[in-house]
Amino acid sequence: TGAGSEVMQRIAVPMIGGMVSSTALTLVVIPAIYALIKGFGLPQKSEVKLELNGTIHAAP
Incomplete structure (x- = not known):
């Protein structure tokens, strides 16, 4: 309520x-x-999995 209030x-x-x-x-x-x-989601990294019997498999 004053000069210039509308603007x-x-x-x-x-x-x-x-x-x-x-x-x-x-x-x-x-x-x-x-x-x-x-x-x-997060990008999937390729992992190597070592099983108990000593074989190495690439993770899917």
């Missing part, structure tokens, strides 16, 4: 919307796109 209210709504949408983009959308591109 400030018009500026505040898009600014708050931009802050909310950028937060959602950073926390939800970007990690989801990264997961789609890189795949879910």
Whole structure:
């Protein structure tokens, strides 16, 4: 309620919307796109398994 308050209210709504949408983009959308591109889970490493009878097998 003062000089320029109408202008400030018009500026505040898009600014708050931009802050909310950028937060959602950073926390939800970007990690989801990264997961789609890189795949879910950790990469599988090839392991060598030594059995009790002394034979060596590559892990599947």
